Amino acid sequence: MKRTAALALAAALALLPLRALATNSSEIAAETARSLQEGSEHVANFWWLPPEYWEIAAKELELPAEDQAKVAKLFRDYVIIGAVDADVTQKKQAPTLATIADIVKRSHFTRDGETLQVLREVNPEVAKLVPTLVYLLRASLGTLGDGLRLLPLANLDAKGNPVLSASAPGELALEFRFTDDGPVHDVRWHAPLTAVAGARKCPKGGEPLEASWTYCPWHGVKVEKPKP
Numbered sequence: 001m002k003r004t005a006a007l008a009l010a011a012a013l014a015l016l017p018l019r020a021l022a023t024n025s026s027e028i029a030a031e032t033a034r035s036l037q038e039g040s041e042h043v044a045n046f047w048w049l050p051p052e053y054w055e056i057a058a059k060e061l062e063l064p065a066e067d068q069a070k071v072a073k074l075f076r077d078y079v080i081i082g083a084v085d086a087d088v089t090q091k092k093q094a095p096t097l098a099t100i101a102d103i104v105k106r107s108h109f110t111r112d113g114e115t116l117q118v119l120r121e122v123n124p125e126v127a128k129l130v131p132t133l134v135y136l137l138r139a140s141l142g143t144l145g146d147g148l149r150l151l152p153l154a155n156l157d158a159k160g161n162p163v164l165s166a167s168a169p170g171e172l173a174l175e176f177r178f179t180d181d182g183p184v185h186d187v188r189w190h191a192p193l194t195a196v197a198g199a200r201k202c203p204k205g206g207e208p209l210e211a212s213w214t215y216c217p218w219h220g221v222k223v224e225k226p227k228p
Contacts, residue, residue: 025057027195028166029082029137034174034187041089042178047082047137048189049150050166051075052196057133067129074126076162078119079111079153079172082137084144097147108175109153111164116153126152166196169212 032048054075058068085098109116121127130150138145155163164170174187190212199208200223202216215222 025053025060025136026140028053028056028193029140031193031195032189034189036176036178036185036187038178038182038185042085042087044083044085044176044178045144046174046176046187048172049080049082049137050164050191050193050196051078051162052166052193054080054133057136058129060136061132063129063132070125071129071133074123076165077154077156078122078126079109079116079155079164081109081151081153081174082134083107083149083151084141084147085149085178086144086147094143095147097144098149100149100151103149104151106177106180107151109151110173111153111155112171119152119154122152164191166191166193168192 028050029047032050034046036044036046051072054071055068058071063071083103085103086095087098088095090096104118107118109118134148134150138148141148157163164172168191170191172189172191176185176187177183178185192211194211197211200211200213201208202219202221203223204216204219204221207216207218213223
């Protein structure tokens with residue numbers, strides 16, 4: 001009887017998606033990092049920092065429980081993009097880092113096909129918490145950390161409900177130009193993120209798959225959505 005129960009449990013576990021949940025904010029940042037380069041003079045990096053990123057960062061930094069509660073409640077209202085745009089023309093000098101105004105002017109964001117504008121203002125509590133919370137990412141960039149700019153985008157639907165998160169299906173896209181008349185570079189993020197939702201598993205070969213994939217690229221079979 002015990003052997004039968006054990007086999008049933010093993011079979012049930014085999015049907016569940018593989019878990020690879022983020023244990024620190026750097027895992028989410030690593031998954032959402034996108035790099036662009038134009039020639040040998042221009043480089044840029046972008047990160048989608050979902051609400052889950054900020055919640056984990058708040059715990060890592062051991063913010064007071066009251067502040068952690070604010071992060072969980074308020075940051076879901078925004079899509080926040082981290083960006084570094086550097087001109088490295090002068091090889092023997094420090095790179096020239098673009099201002100937030102320059103980056104905004106040359107960026108076009110869409111969420112599930114809907115255009116998003118970079119917000120000029122955010123909730124005062126969010127503005128107060130961000131400088132502390134972004135410390136970990138900024139510090140990881142070394143000297144380029146001085147050029148890290150945060151672009152907040154609205155993330156609420158007409159009824160005031162959050163739209164995009166790292167744990168549910170969705171797409172965020174960016175069209176970026178290094179110069180006003182330069183070529184467009186396409187950047188995309190697909191949710192759910194593996195670092196947050198866990199990896200999926202190919203039902204045929206057993207290979208671990210990204211959380212946002214709906215088909216196994218090796219066997220061409222459909223991957224079932226994880227059950228809530």
